[in-house]
Amino acid sequence: MKRGRSVLNSKCPIFPYHEKPGKRHKPSFALSPPTDWGNLPYCIVLQIFQHLSLVDRARSSSVCRCWNDVFHMPDLWRRFEFELNQPATSYLRSTHPDLIQQIIKKHAQHLQYVSFKVDSSTESAEAACDILSQLVNCTIKTLGLISTARSSFMDVSQAHFVSALTVVFVNSKSLSSIKIDDTPVDDPSLKVLVANNSDTLKLLKMSSCPHVSPAGILCVADQCHGLRELALNYHLLSDELLLALSSEKHVHLEHLRIDVVSENPGQTHFHTIKRNSWEALVRHSPKVNIVMYFFLYEEEFGPFFCEETPVTHLYFGRAVSKEMLGRIGLNCPRLVELVVCANGLNPLDEELIRIAKRCKSLTAIGLGECEVTCSGFVEFVKTCGGRLTQLSIMEEVLIPDNRYNMEQIHSEVSKHLGRLWFPDMMPTW
Amino acid sequence: MAPNSIHWFRKGLRLHDNPALREAVRGAGTVRCVYFLDPWFAGSSNVGVNRWRFLLQCLEDLDASLRKLNSRLFVIRGQPANVFPRLFKEWKISRLTFEYDSEPFGKERDAAIKKLAMEAGVEVIVKISHTLYDLDKIIELNGGQPPLTYKRFQTLISRLDPPEMPVETLSDALMGGCVTPVSEDHGEKYGVPSLEELGFDTEGLPSAVWPGGETEALTRIERHLERKAWVANFERPRMNANSLLASPTGLSPYLRFGCLSCRLFYFKLTDLYRKVKKNSSPPLSLYGQLLWREFFYTAATNNPRFDKMEGNPICVRIPWDKNPEALAKWAEAKTGFPWIDAIMTQLRQEGWIHHLARHAVACFLTRGDLWISWEEGMKVFEELLLDADWSVNAGSWMWLSCSSFFQQFFHCYCPVGFGRRTDPNGDFIRRYLPVLRGFPAKYIYDPWNAPESVQAAAKCIIGVHYPKPMVHHAEASRLNIERMKQIYQQLSRYRGLGEEMNSGL
Numbered sequence: 001m002k003r004g005r006s007v008l009n010s011k012c013p014i015f016p017y018h019e020k021p022g023k024r025h026k027p028s029f030a031l032s033p034p035t036d037w038g039n040l041p042y043c044i045v046l047q048i049f050q051h052l053s054l055v056d057r058a059r060s061s062s063v064c065r066c067w068n069d070v071f072h073m074p075d076l077w078r079r080f081e082f083e084l085n086q087p088a089t090s091y092l093r094s095t096h097p098d099l100i101q102q103i104i105k106k107h108a109q110h111l112q113y114v115s116f117k118v119d120s121s122t123e124s125a126e127a128a129c130d131i132l133s134q135l136v137n138c139t140i141k142t143l144g145l146i147s148t149a150r151s152s153f154m155d156v157s158q159a160h161f162v163s164a165l166t167v168v169f170v171n172s173k174s175l176s177s178i179k180i181d182d183t184p185v186d187d188p189s190l191k192v193l194v195a196n197n198s199d200t201l202k203l204l205k206m207s208s209c210p211h212v213s214p215a216g217i218l219c220v221a222d223q224c225h226g227l228r229e230l231a232l233n234y235h236l237l238s239d240e241l242l243l244a245l246s247s248e249k250h251v252h253l254e255h256l257r258i259d260v261v262s263e264n265p266g267q268t269h270f271h272t273i274k275r276n277s278w279e280a281l282v283r284h285s286p287k288v289n290i291v292m293y294f295f296l297y298e299e300e301f302g303p304f305f306c307e308e309t310p311v312t313h314l315y316f317g318r319a320v321s322k323e324m325l326g327r328i329g330l331n332c333p334r335l336v337e338l339v340v341c342a343n344g345l346n347p348l349d350e351e352l353i354r355i356a357k358r359c360k361s362l363t364a365i366g367l368g369e370c371e372v373t374c375s376g377f378v379e380f381v382k383t384c385g386g387r388l389t390q391l392s393i394m395e396e397v398l399i400p401d402n403r404y405n406m407e408q409i410h411s412e413v414s415k416h417l418g419r420l421w422f423p424d425m426m427p428t429w
Numbered sequence: 430m431a432p433n434s435i436h437w438f439r440k441g442l443r444l445h446d447n448p449a450l451r452e453a454v455r456g457a458g459t460v461r462c463v464y465f466l467d468p469w470f471a472g473s474s475n476v477g478v479n480r481w482r483f484l485l486q487c488l489e490d491l492d493a494s495l496r497k498l499n500s501r502l503f504v505i506r507g508q509p510a511n512v513f514p515r516l517f518k519e520w521k522i523s524r525l526t527f528e529y530d531s532e533p534f535g536k537e538r539d540a541a542i543k544k545l546a547m548e549a550g551v552e553v554i555v556k557i558s559h560t561l562y563d564l565d566k567i568i569e570l571n572g573g574q575p576p577l578t579y580k581r582f583q584t585l586i587s588r589l590d591p592p593e594m595p596v597e598t599l600s601d602a603l604m605g606g607c608v609t610p611v612s613e614d615h616g617e618k619y620g621v622p623s624l625e626e627l628g629f630d631t632e633g634l635p636s637a638v639w640p641g642g643e644t645e646a647l648t649r650i651e652r653h654l655e656r657k658a659w660v661a662n663f664e665r666p667r668m669n670a671n672s673l674l675a676s677p678t679g680l681s682p683y684l685r686f687g688c689l690s691c692r693l694f695y696f697k698l699t700d701l702y703r704k705v706k707k708n709s710s711p712p713l714s715l716y717g718q719l720l721w722r723e724f725f726y727t728a729a730t731n732n733p734r735f736d737k738m739e740g741n742p743i744c745v746r747i748p749w750d751k752n753p754e755a756l757a758k759w760a761e762a763k764t765g766f767p768w769i770d771a772i773m774t775q776l777r778q779e780g781w782i783h784h785l786a787r788h789a790v791a792c793f794l795t796r797g798d799l800w801i802s803w804e805e806g807m808k809v810f811e812e813l814l815l816d817a818d819w820s821v822n823a824g825s826w827m828w829l830s831c832s833s834f835f836q837q838f839f840h841c842y843c844p845v846g847f848g849r850r851t852d853p854n855g856d857f858i859r860r861y862l863p864v865l866r867g868f869p870a871k872y873i874y875d876p877w878n879a880p881e882s883v884q885a886a887a888k889c890i891i892g893v894h895y896p897k898p899m900v901h902h903a904e905a906s907r908l909n910i911e912r913m914k915q916i917y918q919q920l921s922r923y924r925g926l927g928e929e930m931n932s933g934l
Contacts, residue, residue, distance in 0.1 A: 089751045091738070091802065120750045120800075148912060149750035149800050182908070208907070261903050293910075295903040317906050319846045341840055344850055368840030369847065394840060396668070407712045422580050424840075427721045427825045428784045 115144035187216030246284035329354035349376025364390035431458030446595035446690035479780035490642025725824030768848030795830035
């Protein structure tokens with residue numbers, strides 16, 4: 001971890017943080033020989049240690065008593081990332097079990113910004129839960145549970161997970177940022193979270209948490225008036241939730257992320273959110289970013305964007321129909337970023353040009369596996385002009401026509417953007 | 430005293446445009462062309478039967494062409510470092526020639542051989558002809574580092590002089606007074622082995638879809654150019670169902686083994702373009718296939734760990750999952766996704782798949798669905814793919830898994846949709862997965878969604894006659910997009926799409 005440089009001042013403690021009886025160090029500015037590294041002032045060693053990786057710090061701590069003391073100073077334990085990997089399932093190493101034990105014993109109360117990165121094995125997720133259960137005397141502000149491959153937290157028994165998580169919820173009382181995507185967190189645990197941290201909670205990311213219900217998340221919105229960032233799945237979104245987030249007592253919402261994921265075609269039915277609810281949200285929080293990730297089949301888009309929707313960032317992970325893109329041009333005036341992973345073999349010229357004209361805040365677009373004629377694309381770029389800071393178009397998307405071929409397109413587009421531009425390429429061997 | 434030469438074939442398995450071979454015969458008394466078959470290599474499990482067969486056909490072709498010049502190919506069992514000293518003595522060699530190999534392992538091997546040669550008083554002549562350019566010059570022009578974006582590479586190329594012209598094909602005239610002493614038992618001692626002799630069971634092996642050899646390569650390039658001229662359109666051809674099938678004008682395996690000179694291809698393309706378009710300057714995109722190859726060779730030449738994630742300065746460390754079962758399903762075409770399985774079946778049966786098909790299966794294995802390391806995919810391609818040599822294979826896998834070269838990762842190929850858009854009728858699937866022939870086009874890409882009656886009519890119950898899909902694609906891709914974002918947000922230079930504010934952790 002890195003900290004900015006701090007000026008060495010005369011108040012720098014020379015003695016170790018925890019006084020040991022009878023132990024004194026002589027001030028090392030004075031007469032120590034220059035090679036006596038063991039007698040540097042602790043605050044200097046601390047500054048140096050703050051620039052070292054954990055591994056290097058741990059090695060340094062074995063050098064002498066002084067350095068070992070510094071290694072255990074609270075400042076170095078505010079932030080920690082537990083990496084839990086098994087050799088059978090990961091190429092990466094794990095945080096050493098001895099170090100984990102030391103942290104639990106000596107530093108639980110110092111931890112403030114904590115994350116757990118686990119691989120695809122259930123063992124690793126369970127180990128994370130075991131550590132969580134032991135963080136009893138903690139004052140954690142930020143907590144992240146991150147599965148780096150599969151969602152292994154979902155394989156842990158729900159009871160085990162929930163009881164471990166609520167240890168932190170109950171004891172911290174000052175949680176401000178929580179990331180628990182892809183975990184078996186449930187409504188009762190959210191109640192515990194709210195009961196203990198409603199004043200401090202600012203960020204909650206819980207995409208793909210299947211055991212939470214709309215009522216559960218509504219409870220969070222109702223009580224945690226400082227909530228600024230929220231990430232959840234569409235099935236948890238409700239008119240009541242949007243209204244709760246827009247109540248007078250609530251701070252301005254900055255960021256709302258919604259994942260819309262389908263099981264199999266035609267099996268999930270998506271409810272609609274009333275236009276009034278969206279309007280209330282935007283009235284209350286005019287600068288809010290509303291980010292929607294869609295992983296649906298083409299025929300499932302019916303309920304979306306039939307009316308004006310204040311979405312700002314749209315990501316389509318699968319194919320999205322031409323018709324849907326047409327609706328977006330009509331009904332998404334706040335759109336800032338659009339990513340289309342796939343569409344089909346009919347040119348999207350009309351839809352794109354409409355988006356350029358009506359989505360006046362659009363600054364980023366990505367297109368893959370779809371088709372746009374070169375002329376249509378030039379028209380699109382001309383209409384957007386220099387406000388397009390991100391233009392990521394796969395080379396195959398552009399279809400040469402009688403006005404432009406592939407060589408000309410890049411200079412034409414570069415001209416209208418005011419900077420050098422090329423399409424994205426993939427190896428063709 | 431006229432020198433006795435050895436020309437050492439490794440790649441560059443051709444008599445046309447082979448400057449090193451020309452140096453071997455120039456003013457020489459005798460010349461012997463050798464190829465080493467390392468016994469360890471023959472038994473290596475990581476070279477499949479199609480690659481072996483292609484190589485043996487190349488060697489047969491070389492031998493046949495050399496016979497016409499009263500010479501022969503000498504196939505030698507053993508490792509060069511062990512055998513060369515004996516050959517230098519036995520044949521009284523004073524000159525050794527070979528084509529430059531830019532790959533790190535090749536450079537190391539060649540440095541050792543040069544040392545041996547020097548100690549034996551043998552002159553060594555090395556010529557560049559496997560790549561269009563001298564790769565070290567490209568690196569020098571870029572300040573000592575290989576370019577890591579294709580655009581940068583193209584910019585550098587456009588500043589270089591054009592590639593050197595291909596040199597004359599070896600002929601009787603060029604041989605001059607140079608001869609090859611051939612013994613009675615040449616066939617036994619130095620003949621090209623058969624697949625059976627190498628330990629392969631060839632019963633029931635279908636005939637090669639891609640026949641090896643320089644003769645075949647030169648026929649193909651003429652056909653390739655004829656087709657381009659007939660189409661009179663040098664734009665990138667639109668992808669359709671037919672593009673997926675092996676083409677009689679496909680050239681990539683021949684370029685890889687060096688049966689076809691890349692410089693010859695380059696100049697023939699240039700000539701044809703000028704003739705048809707009456708235009709003097711062809712665009713760089715005309716040489717796309719050749720330049721991508723060149724790009725990866727350049728990126729790899731000074732990086733011995735180019736094919737690894739750990740310790741590779743240009744590869745992002747991604748927490749891939751170790752999952753041998755899942756990997757095996759992918760490699761053996763048992764994923765339950767017909768599009769993926771058909772491609773992997775074609776790969777194993779024939780040794781070549783279309784580049785978009787490669788993108789599809791590579792994406793599926795790595796950042797799209799299975800989240801398995803690209804190194805594993807690379808090893809499978811190495812075994813099965815005829816045109817996959819070290820630099821190009823590793824480079825492409827890193828590119829497609831978003832491990833390097835700053836590729837935007839937002840675009841993920843859908844294992845159902847992509848195939849359906851490319852070949853709506855599903856003929857490709859039916860051809861390579863006959864068990865699915867009975868499915869109508871509506872369901873052939875996602876047969877698990879077909880009603881039981883349709884499955885019964887197709888005489889193929891999903892889960893019984895054909896596997897169920899091994900992942901839920903929407904879930905997998907959602908998860909993996911998040912994983913990629915986590916990694917890239919840790920790199921300060923990342924600026925990507927779908928970027929969100931990320932306060933807190």
